[in-house]
Amino acid sequence: MKKNPIALAALCLLASSAFAQNAERRLESFAQNQNTLEINTSDGKYLIRPYSATVVETAFIPKGEQYDTNSHAVVLAPEALATTLKDSVTSIEFATPGIVVTVQKSPFRISYAYRGQPLVSEKLGYTRKDGMQAIEFNLDQDEALYGAGARAVGMNRRGNRFQLYNKAHYGYGNRSELMNFTIPMALSSKRYAIHFDNPQIGYLDFDSKKDNTLSYETIGGRKTYQVIAGDKWEDVMASYTSLTGRQPLPPRWAFGNFASRFGYHTEAETRATVDKFIEEKIPLDAIVLDLYWFGKTVKGTMGNLAWDKDSFPNPQKMMADLTAKGVKTVVITEPFVLTTSSRWEEAVQRKVLATTKDGAPYTYDFYFGNTGLIDLYSPQGREWFWNIYKDLKRDGVTGWWGDLGEPEVHPSALQHATGSADQVHNIYGHDWARLIAEGYRKDFPNERPFILMRAGYSGSQRFGLIPWSGDVGRSWGGLQSQMEIALQMGMQGLGYMHSDLGGFASAVLDDELYTRWLQYGVFQPVFRPHAQEEVPAEPVFRSERAKSLAREAIRLRYAMLPYNYTTAFENSQSGMPLMRPMLFEEPQNDAARSISGAYLWGKDFLVAPIVEPGATRKELYFPAGSAWFDFYNDQRHGGGITEALGVVPEHIPVFVRAGAFVPLAKPAQSTNDYSARQIDLHYYHDQSVSASSGKLYDDDGATAQAYEQGKYELVRFASSLQGRELLLSLETETGRAAQVAERGYNVSVHNVAARPQRVLLDGRAVKFSWNAARKLLQVSVPARRQLSAKLAVSL
Template identity: 30%
Template sequence: MKKIQLIITPVFLLFFALGFSQENFSSECSEILEKEGNRVVFGCDAGAKISLEFLDAKNIKFWYAPNGKFERNNESFAVIDEKFDPGFSINVDESNAAFEIFTGDLRVVVEKAPFNVKIFDKYQRLVMGDFAEEAYTTEGTGVTAKKILRKDEQFFGLGEKTGPLNRRGNSYTMWNSDKPCYSDVEDPLYKSIPFFLSTYNFGIFFDNTYKTQFDFGESSEEHFSFSAPDGPFIYYFLYGKNHKEVIGSYTKLTGQPIMPPNWALGFSQSRGMLTNEKLTRQIAREYREREIPNDIIYQDIGWVDGLQSFDWREDRYDDPEKMLTDLAEDGFKVIISQDPVVSQSTEGQWKEADGKGYFALDERTGKSYDMPWPWGGNAGVVDFTKPEVADWWGELQQKPLDDGVKGFWTDMGEPAWSNEEDTDRLHIKHHKGMHNEIHNVYGLEWDRVVTEQFEKRNPNQRVFQMTRAAYAGMQRYTFGWSGDSGNGSDVTAGWENLANQIPVGLSAGLGLIPFWATDISGYCGDIEDYGEFSELYVRWLQFGIFNPLSRAHHEGNNAVEPWLFGEEAEKISKAAIELKYQLHPYLYTYSREAYDTGLPIMRPLFLEYPTDEKTYEIDEQFMFGEEFLVAPVVEEGITFTQIYLPKGEWIDYNDPQQKFSGEQFIDYDTPLDRIPLFVKAGAIIPKMPVMPYIGAMDNAPMILEIFPSNKASEFTIYEDDGTTNGYKNDEFSKTKIEAVPGASAISVKINTPETSGYETEERNFWLEVHLEEEPGKIQLNGKELSSKALSELKENWNSDFNEEGHSFDKENNILYLKFPDTKKEQLIEIEK
């Protein structure tokens, strides 16, 4: 007996300990309580229930209710469509041991005792499975779900999170937090996007707004888990043949990302103390005189007379309306900051909002919560979850829009100083619930109000709104930036901060934040020696121009205009910004793809090369669309770097005569003026001439840079009016370009545009074709083209629409062609 006791006692003690610390999920779920259409509800021990609702053959909504009640305080803040296939229904087969559901794509096995759900693909390979008898555990109102962790399984996602792109072996928290000068391992940050991907081709969206936790194998090598301290335990299993398909399902579930105005994809300038008319005009003048492209100048929160009156500070702006008009005539758009509070010192507005009950309350007193704010003194927190607040706020924010402002930068929406340690905030009571439920969606609700009110009062105009704090679903209303990055102790030591901005941005894209920006230069740190800081500034900018939204910004009055860092830095920065403008048609085309599919523009390598396991661990390279590979330099003083090229043939965009085979690491020279940039063989890249701002040149030629390969390739250029919401009604022009190699000639076909409510302006096509050697005869639509000097060919390229011809650059083996865009099919044949 003693011997038996020695064996049993440890097990008994473990069971005893678990019983007092947490409750294991009911060991048996052997009864179907409901079965209708696409949904089945299983009854379990102790009155618990679990619902499986099939959105279609690949996507399932799980809802575990420990108390047997499928109840929630609010409808989902993120989910807008659960009916992927409205007519989809399921059949449930029952045996003594399990229930089985076959969908055509999945086999779902619900084991009765112990309860366990395993999901297999149609080839009977396990996609995702519950972990042993610990499928769900409860502790008070909290629930944890555990899933089987395979040795080779990797995880990506959760939106903006620091650290490596691959989440395996780490844990994370969702609690929107104001973390200035955050390190490369700090968590949590500003946004909560509880959606992640597994290399087993599934994703999980955990739709719980409380302080959720994710553990991807940090505490155990046998399972990964996600948990919530309260609220409905709802998660969506999303399956696809690849990660792109899973992201598409997440997009359908939570909504398409809105497209920014076309000018938003240009370059922009900001700083913390850029809050007066004189400085704004001075910066605008410098950009134009130095011929550095720029579209946007930001005004930080100091522009406002009082938080948040939306009135201009009279001591800083002489005539804001005239300032905005003058800047607009020179191509500049002005974006202003807004905060989600009203300071008590803005007495009239505060009394109005307080009297109308527009502030979140303190549950202890029933009065407006007294929120300390970083500036402007204590404030009331505007309760954007209260319906009556929307029109009030919309009327206020419309005042600067009527003056000529073009959009907003919604800052501090955590709300600020509401981090994990600030537990007093948990006493805040919002219209839609207590703060522990609303905290993570507070910024989202604010962004929703800003955009809905903008669209209500500015019909058919695209909103520009860039936000810091949000929740899943933010893409329907706003764009994102990564907050206060950089090294606050020593600005010149911010290299690790720069390096980590790459995986932060890539992860943001996987969480449906395709229109994203870093603060170029990093936000934090006093710049005391511009020469010493110049290398880091240049490298940050060289990364930042490949952010869809590119903004130079820094704290306080630390100016970060390119010319301040010396002649060499200015020259290099100008060239990088000019490259961004040249690639605008390419970037804009992928912006439409982001809207249609949810796919990011900055893409982790594994998204394009999912079977290449080397890409799982690459954090400092990314795809820019499908055609470009970017490897920003993120180390100080290095003269070369190692770059991984995936499968295929790659061309050095800095020296197109240099070609490399893929599936290998290469050593690459990295002088300060070089951005490691590679383009796929066969790529067709639409471009435009460099111009001071988007749209500055009328009738600009459509430039097509072509890198022929031994395989046929194509690219479809997307164009629309750039500023209205017509794109949502498919008002666009799409032009398919094809390059086809042949035995004796290369053919380039420009197809007749597909147009719907929008037609492109009169213009020329300008082709830049990279060849191995000088070509023979060049024909356009069967007619031989004459040879001309390049300068002659380029002259009047945006005003003369009757000239055709070609020129060959023998030194660089580039064939240039010019001919009118007839809006009809055209065929170019280049004889080898």
């Protein structure tokens, strides 16, 4: 191969920078210190250590620099692993039971393999590039890439260069290259991920130059990354969320319906809205108050963070009355304190604000007025802010909405206690969520917080942060981008990404768009219609037809609480997202790598949102390996094929996997009235399924760490098909501190082609019904404590 003289000259020039190019980097010595491989080079030191057999970290410390051990993302303690170190003439091999790290001696290069299969390799190690520190990796020609935070650019994100700078995108549609969550992480279709463990601003380039290169550039900070690998996508999700932390189970009411708009101006309006939902028999669990709760105007009042008593004369009684009706109160807060705010002087005197280099409060203009910014990195800022939350909590506020937390405007010259604005910009929302989560653990340790945030970072899920996709346009394009955003964020640990249902920005009145968005909302993490108030976001104020369709969608959302809550529990234990991309089902299928228009909801639902106006047909690929049943009419569809489906206004296409157990409940007006003591358990029988399993998780819906404390019930379901006998079992596992109650089941077995000869419950014949038209068998299992039951169906 011919050498490029221009490239060689550039390499020589860069070799004189703070740390050299690989061409100048020489291995000088190496040694294993406990479970860490230490490599000394001509320009610095490498530390390579495994956290587990599937996670390995590599850090580079240039000569003259100190190793920064502080990670904002990683919480996992490294395991004590059996590792091997082999030295040869050309390389060093450092092996865990899973990942093998090979260090080529000359030229110096690090590469990674998993179970004998190559994953990825560095090109030149850390270098200087255009005033930034950078590292590049070699990519295979055909691997797809995911990650880099919340974007809407297509499911396979290879070919894009992404800025790492959390920034709002008002009114976006079907494409957005920069949004509120920019996460320094790349995931590959080869089932590995690279997490760059540094929050400072920069770029993540997914082979935009088409030269098979993944590159990461930043203004400074740690030169540390982790490689995560797995046999299956489930393994990659489990390992990454073990590394950065898992999402605690939210309160059960968070899975209900929210009333929200920008915004409710008065106590009277707030009360009337809640009463309207009750009158219309549309379930409701929370009402969200935008910035009018602390001021009468949009501009000039931010930072007051206290009830405007003219508009809300008795907020404590209002919240108590709403609670009695089963409705929680969520209020907006922002990290900005305007110079016109009633708290400005207090914030200045208590030194809670970010500063200039001279130590004075840094003030600047943005949309809402002239402002300062709370310094979350100073003890004074944290204490002041948390005390406001604590007082509001004691008054009756149940949930928190953190808005503008990128922060929306964050001048580079602004100084925080731990560094400049650019150094902490991408972790500001992350540390804001941390403030609330840690405050709850200290002052309200038995309660689960609800923390809705617009910006965050790697690992923000461990604080219970619930992200949303920002100020999406009220348009079909806005709806079209939501599945991709949610799926990608779930792959990056933030499994509760959701959207302002119906769209937020612009005064568009489109009932078809609105109902299709809400029908999609049933099968995504948080059901929260929200919009600018020119057109109502709440179904109770829409046309009769839209209201009727919305009511049915919301009632289905409540019926699905047992399934959804169980899926959320699984996320808290394994890191598997609630919304799962098709590539998880078929990792070897090239076409599945790019699908975002259909997805899995939990383990067993296949969902195909309608995202175009006037649609009468929907083309859908059914994943191979399973048959699929229409959730609404039980029609069977084979796996591994694409079909054109008819579309109806009443619902979007939804299918259930053959062999699935789906627990449902009777819809309630709020989760206060919800009961899982009588479950409608649906089993989707198919001759292709010889055995399957499922579960139902239940607790009180409110206690923090209920599972860890043993305050739960977990019911395991199993099926076995032996010849013409179908066996179904239900077995209850009870936590050591659970208050055990009776639970009964109305069991529906789908796809039973002929009337069964008999049905036995624990060996005794029981009554059953069979619907020939629907091929549906129904039988009751009476309520018992700590149920252990076996159904035998003679087909």
